[in-house]
Amino acid sequence: MTANPALLLILGAAGVPLLRGLPRRALMAAVPVAGLVLLWALPEGAASGLQFLGLELTPVRVDALSRVFATGFLIAALLTMVYAMHLRDTLQQAMILVYAAAAVGGTLAGDLVTLFVLWELAGLSSAFLIWAGRNERSHRAATRYLAVQLLSGLLMLAGIVLRVRSGAGLEFGHLGVDAPGGALILAAIGIKCAFPLLHSWLTDTYPEATIVGAVALSAFTTKFAVYTLARGFAGTEMLVWIGIVMAVFPIFYAVIENDLRRVLAYSMINQLGFMVVGVGIGGALGINGASAHAVADMVFKGLLFMSVGAVMLRTGTANGSDLGGLYKSMPQTAALCMVGAASISAFPLFSGFATKSLIMEAVGQEQLTVAWLLLLFASAGVFHHAGIKIPYFAFFAHDRGYRVAEAPLNMRAAMAMAAVVCVAIGVAPSLLYGMLPYAVDYVPYTTAHVINQLQLLLLAALAFTVLVRTGLYPPELRSVNIDADYVYRRALPQSWRALSWAADAVRGRVGPVLRRRGGELWEITTGPLRPGSRVARPWSTHLMVWWTALLLGAMLLLAFL
Incomplete structure (x- = not known):
């Protein structure tokens, strides 16, 4: 076996x-x-x-x-x-x-x-x-x-x-x-x-x-x-558009979210969207892209969660509104976090650049122009909310006065190992490409691809800088944003309370009437069985014998029929 x-x-x-x-x-x-x-x-x-x-x-x-x-x-x-x-x-x-x-x-x-x-x-x-x-x-x-x-x-x-x-x-x-x-x-x-x-x-x-x-x-x-x-479900066409929606909509929630771990959760949905698109396209390039990006995401998303977790361990919070200035006391964690941010943002020489480009190439080869443009927007968005926002608000925003110790040695060792994997995949994509299900006939490091990606990242960084400097960037508010979980957080409880109130109101109005009518019906139906009634009086033996014979005869007749 x-x-x-x-x-x-x-x-x-x-x-x-x-x-x-x-x-x-x-x-x-x-x-x-x-x-x-x-x-x-x-x-x-x-x-x-x-x-x-x-x-x-x-x-x-x-x-x-x-x-x-x-x-x-x-x-x-x-x-x-x-x-x-x-x-x-x-x-x-x-x-x-x-x-x-x-x-x-x-x-x-x-x-x-x-x-x-x-x-x-x-x-x-x-x-x-x-x-x-x-x-x-x-x-x-x-x-x-x-x-x-x-x-x-x-x-x-x-x-x-x-x-x-x-x-x-x-x-x-x-x-x-x-x-x-x-x-x-x-x-x-x-x-x-x-x-x-x-x-x-x-x-x-x-x-x-x-x-x-x-x-x-x-x-x-x-x-x-x-x-x-x-x-x-490789090659299932509807997955392409499901993945597109997954890649795009989390951006808007992540931008306004205060909890940095929840920002990373939205970022995870964004990255999953790219993988689902690859699966939907199918074929060698689509499945290779989804597989490679999934493996890369396990590492760089883990690295980002590790760095935010280290911050949370030392400060007790992961809220962007409460953090900032930690690069002074946690420089190693900050540097390793930036490796994860560069990887998820698909910077050249980092893992996301080598894996996400496979999916983008698969979409391009299928000539899905609208899908390609939306994924391009999603790529800029992930750099905005994960590549910049996470390290900026955790380590480089307004100094909140935290002076803490670095992350424990084992945490930094794990983050360093993840960072090495991110850089290794980015510098030598063949290390991962060689494990993929199909032979890879794709070179990510072409002049056009590198320049286009750097232009995209530069414009996204410029947009973030302008929004922050002009005060137009959504502030980090101490709040919880609700999206589809509105159904079970608000809608279902409110509906249950409304139904309970309606049931109490109906019971208050209809209950007394039903109880009175029910009592009257009970009196009528149980009257013949009460002491002194005709049914409850003692019956003679010969009458009981006749009734027994009659019932047995009826049963035999039914069995015969």
Whole structure:
């Protein structure tokens, strides 16, 4: 039977609470590395099958698409575990490994049942990273998060059942929207991938996770969804326009958002939009672009969450209105944050430049002019709200007087490792291109592409500078902005209160009348059964015998008929 790196991660998670000090930290770092070694030791095409309840399952299937995503997940797991080494909370550390195991195992799953089990495990284990905040806000956010994850799982299960009943089988390959259960499975993926109007769980819950938990959340759930989308729905045209909306609308929310972790959550939806566009286009270039950008995003988005988490650890807040001037006391964190900002903004020599350009090239080759222009706008927007806003308001805005210590050594080590990966992919894209599902015949570093990208970034930076200097930039207000979560934060509670008020009013007016009429009806219907009534009086024996004979005869007659 083919070995599964996910099992290695789960075994490591079981060992974390049993160790202390240096042995525990060594185990935390060694397990993802061992998983990487095991993953790349498996030959492409390797698979393992087994019978379970009469079903043919394939728990492990290795191909180029699954390998590149699993590699990204294991790198993200290593970075997160190094970042979490200072914690004394072994629950978080163990759950991160279980969470990573679910993503890796789901990526290697060759059948829909295995995928479903690990889909649910990913949702459950990640909820613990929000509950670990151990306060009222995190508890409520985790409950909402888990409800959404379970809804996604139920939709996927319903889709799988429909496929089995139709005889389509359990193989996890290309599904398509029109296939039996395809629409339900796509809806399940759409929830975890933060499709428009299904996205608010992400911006609602990620900022309430623990500092380390937010880093893990940024890497696994949504990229796991991107993988399933690429595996099952590549080339689905409507995904192009869903991705366009995802790439564009978060910009407007991120600009006015005060909580920097919520800014990064909106930025995550923006980057997911690019990946979904790549999957929708399909083909070699589209799938390569979505896969490469997903791996790069696991690292540079994690780096940005790490840097904001370090700020939050030292200052107790992630609100832009309360931060500024931290470059004086946290210069290393500030520099590493800027590497993440440059990467997400697709600066030349950083990872985003090498990966996002694959998607833009795929859109260009399909001659989707409107889509290309909207993605260009989204590229400028992400530089505006993530590439500039995050480092500016955290480290370089108005000095709030914070004089704090640098981030702990393990945090800076994790951020430095992520920064090295970002620069390595940007400087030598072939390192990542060589792992992609299809051969890459694309060179990102052409004169025209570099100049065009620098012009775009320069104009976006100029716009930000002008808005800030003229006072037109939206101020960082101490508030919570609500978008699609208005439905369950405001609309549903208000509707419930309105219905309760209406029910109380109806009960107050109609209740007494119904009770009076009901009492009268009760008197009429129960009157013959009361003491002294004809039915309640003692009956003679011979009359009872006649009634018994009559009933038995009626039963025999009915049985005969």
